[in-house]
Amino acid sequence: MKCPHCLHAIKPNVETISVVPNYHNNSWDAKAYVCPNCERPVIILSQQVYRYNNWVISDEHYVFPKAISSQPLPEEVTDVVVVSDYNEAGLVLADSPKSSAALTRRCLQYILREKVGTKSRDLADQIQEVIDEKILPTEITEGLDAVRNIGNFAAHPQKSISTGEIVEVDPHEAEWNLEILFDLIDYVYVRPIRFQQKKENFNVKLSEVGKPEI
Numbered sequence: 131m132k133c134p135h136c137l138h139a140i141k142p143n144v145e146t147i148s149v150v151p152n153y154h155n156n157s158w159d160a161k162a163y164v165c166p167n168c169e170r171p172v173i174i175l176s177q178q179v180y181r182y183n184n185w186v187i188s189d190e191h192y193v194f195p196k197a198i199s200s201q202p203l204p205e206e207v208t209d210v211v212v213v214s215d216y217n218e219a220g221l222v223l224a225d226s227p228k229s230s231a232a233l234t235r236r237c238l239q240y241i242l243r244e245k246v247g248t249k250s251r252d253l254a255d256q257i258q259e260v261i262d263e264k265i266l267p268t269e270i271t272e273g274l275d276a277v278r279n280i281g282n283f284a285a286h287p288q289k290s291i292s293t294g295e296i297v298e299v300d301p302h303e304a305e306w307n308l309e310i311l312f313d314l315i316d317y318v319y320v321r322p323i324r325f326q327q328k329k330e331n332f333n334v335k336l337s338e339v340g341k342p343e344i
């Protein structure tokens with residue numbers, strides 16, 4: 131898991147106290163831990179529902195801190211559509227994973243259409259294009275494939291057709307979507323600019339010693 135304060139991947143000792151053991155197949159636990167990295171406390175109220183002979187987490191409310199920090203976008207990202215969807219998806223993540231995931235998917239669709247050049251109308255098919263044509267690096271493609279599997283797009287392809295549709299997701303799935311979006315933004319918007327800057331700096335050095343530019 132990731133610390134909501136410092137965003138480091140951590141394996142904390144989580145103390146769990148049952149607050150409401152069973153109320154009409156719903157139960158609530160209070161969970162608390164201290165992040166081993168930043169040493170700040172984290173308190174979560176976790177709700178579970180009893181489904182198919184199992185207790186599954188249906189919702190996690192962050193009590194402290196109130197929201198999970200999302201990685202801030204690098205300054206190279208100036209596309210207002212991307213900046214606004216990404217930031218909002220991060221802001222609502224703790225309170226509404228569903229809304230966060232809907233914003234993330236909308237933003238992924240936009241980038242895949244406008245910057246990656248996919249032609250399909252809905253996200254599941256856009257991701258299939260990326261997989262078939264090997265347009266993006268393997269780790270991003272695999273991440274997108276996992277996004278597609280979240281909310282059972284594969285089992286219910288009709289669910290994925292309209293942009294911004296609300297699909298059942300848990301908080302970790304919504305967080306995963308946001309991380310994959312960050313990776314895609316980094317690849318599409320940030321890396322080309324940084325590479326260009328590197329090249330320009332290198333060319334300055336080359337010209338100083340009288341060598342041809344690359």
Ligand SMILES: [Zn+2]
Binds near residue numbers: 168
């Ligand atoms: Zn931390």
